[in-house]
Amino acid sequence: xxxxxxxxxxRTGKAKFLPDHMAGHPCTHIVLKEAELNxxxxxxxxxxxxxxxxxxxxxxxxxKADMKTNGVKILIAVVGTYNEWSNIINSDMNRxxxxxxxxxxxxxxxxxxxxxxxxxxxxxxxxxxxxFLLLLxxxxxxxxxxxxxxxxxxxxxxxxxxxxxxxxxxxxxKRMSDAVHCLCLMAFNFNPNMxxxxxxYVASHTSPLYHHDMDTFPENHLNANHVVRxxxxxxxxxxxxxxxxxxxxxxxxxxxxxxxxxxxxxGAGQPGDYTRRPGMLANYELCMKxxxxxxxxxxxxxxxxYSSIGRMWLSHETRGSVAEKACYARNNGLGGLAFYTLDMxxxxxxxxxxxxxxxxxxxxxxxKSTGWNCVEKAKMxxxxxxxxxxxxxxxxxMKRTKDPNGRGCYCHKDDGTGQMAWxxxxxxxxxxxxxxxxxxxxxxxxxxxxxxxxxxx
Numbered sequence: 001x002x003x004x005x006x007x008x009x010x011r012t013g014k015a016k017f018l019p020d021h022m023a024g025h026p027c028t029h030i031v032l033k034e035a036e037l038n039x040x041x042x043x044x045x046x047x048x049x050x051x052x053x054x055x056x057x058x059x060x061x062x063x064k065a066d067m068k069t070n071g072v073k074i075l076i077a078v079v080g081t082y083n084e085w086s087n088i089i090n091s092d093m094n095r096x097x098x099x100x101x102x103x104x105x106x107x108x109x110x111x112x113x114x115x116x117x118x119x120x121x122x123x124x125x126x127x128x129x130x131x132f133l134l135l136l137x138x139x140x141x142x143x144x145x146x147x148x149x150x151x152x153x154x155x156x157x158x159x160x161x162x163x164x165x166x167x168x169x170x171x172x173x174k175r176m177s178d179a180v181h182c183l184c185l186m187a188f189n190f191n192p193n194m195x196x197x198x199x200x201y202v203a204s205h206t207s208p209l210y211h212h213d214m215d216t217f218p219e220n221h222l223n224a225n226h227v228v229r230x231x232x233x234x235x236x237x238x239x240x241x242x243x244x245x246x247x248x249x250x251x252x253x254x255x256x257x258x259x260x261x262x263x264x265x266x267g268a269g270q271p272g273d274y275t276r277r278p279g280m281l282a283n284y285e286l287c288m289k290x291x292x293x294x295x296x297x298x299x300x301x302x303x304x305x306y307s308s309i310g311r312m313w314l315s316h317e318t319r320g321s322v323a324e325k326a327c328y329a330r331n332n333g334l335g336g337l338a339f340y341t342l343d344m345x346x347x348x349x350x351x352x353x354x355x356x357x358x359x360x361x362x363x364x365x366x367x368k369s370t371g372w373n374c375v376e377k378a379k380m381x382x383x384x385x386x387x388x389x390x391x392x393x394x395x396x397x398m399k400r401t402k403d404p405n406g407r408g409c410y411c412h413k414d415d416g417t418g419q420m421a422w423x424x425x426x427x428x429x430x431x432x433x434x435x436x437x438x439x440x441x442x443x444x445x446x447x448x449x450x451x452x453x454x455x456x457x
């Protein structure tokens with residue numbers, strides 16, 4: 001499932017994204033964002049969404065027959081404020097009217113379904129829970145009765161899932177998932193307001209697959225695996241869960257030359273030349289910057305990567321990290337993946353020096369793969385680590401070894417016996433832990449000559 005931001009057509013230069021740029025995408029579903037609410041009606045948001053005389057609108061472009069080859073489904077995302085949704089949710093007549101109007105809107109504009117984006121992070125929704133579930137059930141039955149049948153998707157952002165233990169009880173997530181065809185978990189933007197520790201705000205990854213070995217509660221819940229496990233714990237069928245992945249980087253401004261994970265930060269990174277949003281770079285903007293010089297580091301325990309460019313710290317995905325999430329989805333029986341958004345990947349294939357849509361295609365290829373893959377790595381639980389130190393002292397007859405599965409370094413005896421323990425060494429200032437040598441290494445930004453191979457592979 002791939003989201004497309006309709007406003008990407010307003011970007012300039014190489015970043016301008018039009019429906020024709022979607023050619024060659026590997027997605028099974030396209031979700032155009034977004035339409036809005038007007039009473040119980042769904043309304044277009046852009047000036048050129050609808051046909052105007054001889055001018056073909058975006059809706060007609062994106063739903064034409066050649067866009068639906070190979071069974072591709074085209075959905076539209078519907079957004080609204082709490083008050084707008086409340087007007088629909090809290091009236092049985094309005095719920096039924098909205099379901100009828102939704103079917104009519106989809107048929108008239110040749111969409112195959114709707115992706116709902118309610119803001120369920122508000123306390124008001126706890127009060128409206130039963131009525132919200134009734135709305136979903138009305139829509140589900142109306143869509144199922146349509147000819148051809150229509151699809152209903154519900155997107156939940158990770159920020160809306162904080163305190164899942166409470167919300168799982170009051171929202172009845174099981175019943176919610178039963179009333180939709182798929183539940184998209186946007187498992188990114190963890191720590192969107194920056195992570196704060198005793199020493200102040202620090203850099204951390206915003207879309208990790210797993211928690212860091214050093215994380216404690218509640219930080220150890222801020223990862224995709226935890227959110228998925230919570231959904232399954234509330235009896236949501238794994239096949240209904242679609243795991244969301246960002247095609248953009250979250251950026252922070254460092255307040256010193258220290259660039260390691262957990263380095264002090266002072267705020268959001270500078271906006272990109274095209275997307276122009278502080279704290280965010282599209283994948284193609286990221287590639288443009290790192291091709292000129294960058295230092296990329298792995299976070300093995302989180303199965304994630306970050307980069308530093310001068311005083312900018314970037315939390316991002318790579319082809320390898322999205323392929324691993326594809327392995328995770330397949331190995332755990334999930335319904336699939338959702339990319340947010342297609343227009344933020346390298347849709348021309350020029351910035352990242354490879355095929356078009358490198359992130360999306362890397363995940364799609366892994367989902368289809370039948371050969372060697374990282375399923376074992378994504379499934380395997382890391383060995384338990386001790387909470388005592390120091391680790392791997394020579395006089396203990398222990399040695400440090402780089403984990404062949406890429407999760408970090410651990411300790412063991414030459415004969416393989418002894419307690420398995422992840423290395424968690426506190427390195428001195430201006431040093432970082434090096435996962436190649438399994439020890440501390442002086443911090444130094446690696447320069448890459450212009451024209452050399454890009455960092456991202």
